[in-house]
Amino acid sequence: MATIILGSQWGDEGKGKLTDHLLSTNAFDICARAAGGHNAGHSISFHLLPSGLINPQTDNLIGSSVVFNVDAFFKELGELEAKGVPDLHSRIHVSSRCHLNFALHAAVDGLSEVKLGSEQIGTTKRGIGPSYSNKASRDGLRVIDLYSDSFERKLRQLADSYRQRYGDLLQYDVEAELANYAGYKEKLRPYIVDAVAYMQKAQELKKSVLVEGSQALMLDIDYGTYPYVTSSNTSLGGCIQGLALSPFFLKNVIAVVKAYTTRVGGGPFPTEQLNDVGTKLQDIGGEIGVSTGRRRRCGWLDLVVLKYSMAINLDVLDTFPTIRVATAYITPDGSKVTTFPADLGDLDKYEVEYTDFEGWQTSTQGVRDWSALPPQAQKYINFIESFVGVKVAYIGTGQDREEMVIRA
Template identity: 80%
Template sequence: MATIILGSQWASGLINPQTDNLIGSSVVFNADAFFKELGDLEAKGVPNLHSRIHVSSRCHLNFALHAAVDGLSEVKLGAEQIGTTKRGIGPSYSNKASRDGLRVIDLYSDSFERKLRQLADGYRQHYGDLLQYDVEAELANYAGHKEKLRPYIVDAVAYMQKAQEQKKSVLVEGSQALNVFADESGPADGAVLDIDYGTYPYVTSSNTSLGGCIQGLALSPFYLKNIIAVVKAYTTRVGGGPFPTEQLNDVGTKLQDIGGEIGVSTGRRRRCGWLDLVVLKYSMAINHYTTINLTKLDVLDTFPTIRVATAYIKPDGSKVTTFPADLGELETYEVEYTDFEGWQTSTQGLRDWNALPPQAQKYINFIESFVGAKVVYIGTGQDREEMVIRA
């Protein structure tokens, strides 16, 4: 049996009945969402559901309190809003970092009620009557979850140690487009959303990089043999923050419409623009990719000209080929593009490299030459079988 490790709380791995699943220690865990998703999957007839999903006892809890605080924090930021999902992810990680958070294992401690009340009181002092939150309802809710959740809880360190000793295939799945195929391959990430390396403060609250997978799951780095960057043939982003190649025009709208660029979690339309190879090369320096999986090539089929960013230009005319930490500085840059002739013919469903139009081959070859990693996988449609695989 393969083992699927969930780096986030989306239990998509459960759909495959041949997998075992773990919500890892670095995840902030919402019990309401967990049981709702299990109920939805059970209604759809997913087999052996409850015996194949496990929750690390070290996960931090994501409460309704955190969601209430998240919304107020965004309002407070005004025009500088980060664009969070308002589900309390950031506040949950803040409590984790400040060492006053509550973990799954704390549900079974006599101090649980006292600590949650203290947490709520602290936020109440900060936000006053603006905070619309009922701590009594939260306590009653988790009293109901306590025994219901117990069968799913495991020591994730021991779980992972056993999985690796038995040489099981491991897939690490997370938000921000992070996917790790341990034993056979490794991860791609949303580098600009990483808490340390991203466009801070317009980032998520955790590490979405290779290091985050190893740390958050006690995954052995020696278990990884190949690191695959999963990259769209163009660039997208949800929420606030800088986006040098964003197209606030017909090009951006066309990419949204053809690519179906709607955020899964939020339902918001994703911001779209041309592929930014400066960002991809920066991400490669963080994650050391060995292979590229270029997805959604077919979305570009009808564009007469296709652009890729290859450098940024400072006001003094000098070139920048790495991603800056200073977002104010980034705003002063212009983007230098390399233009390619579009192929303007359908690539949808193609599975052979030689069947791709010469213009598409030239585009792909340029990408792999620029970043220094081979494009082995090329997505040509929504079906998982619609993919070109190069030797």
């Protein structure tokens, strides 16, 4: 059966910590990435690779909807090999249907952002968007295409099409890219699998599968704050599609959320605090993007955004005398909105309605029992559960994997 871990805000919620905890229980046979690219921010060696590689008993799959960067793949494998991770190369598999993420895409990504000017998306500039764009326009190249006689011709055509669009601004060497892939061609072959057959067998054998969702719901290409989103489906549906999972194979869906809100890059952020509160959240929370190195924007928890949650990271709020959560948006005519609008222009007209809570102003770092949490913290969690309608099963109380209250 499958357990899926999803982000419920704009990413960086601490999904990696929960993933590490679940993997440490030895309860999963397989760990899989369903979508995204080498822009995940779990840790230094896991931008592309599934986190299950840390557990020598877990097999790992990079699923068909992932855009696959060969350089990042072997770089991260090399880092893990240097750390002595056992049976590394026999436990990682790459879907033959993954679309390739080239250096060309990264070059185009940077130019696309420059053209947007003040309306930049704030991408990682790793070419994720252009890779998915080529996939959707049906002129992308997949892992399996690397072994086709048409590979060189198609990559040259792709480069030429971008050259026509950007001219001399495009700093890219197609000959170097072709030589790079010629060197990787046989090196990559042992890792490639038919992921459809792989997952069918896993489901037939009733293997336990942990799915690492990428980014978060509010960055979903369909349901996020479009156009300030990533280029893949980061929701439950994206995980099912990206791994050819049967919905009947699902056991748990765990949504992860911070007890406050952060995001990197452009786009609307109704509860953002451009003041001392925001700075304090950045400093205490160590809010620097793992993938980007950028300082994250910070604000209060938004329960309009947060439709469901099963994991809360609490300790950053320990020193605040008052803690706020957004529970509605107020329109210019005074009516309340409790759903996130599709038209982002509406957000500029709304005021945020907050509910205030007394802070606990004592350290919760390392607490592992619900009863040991301050009453004010318990009240805060209980309110979130009541508002969202889902139990909070995991509460992070520090950066270490063991620092967690488990109520499941």
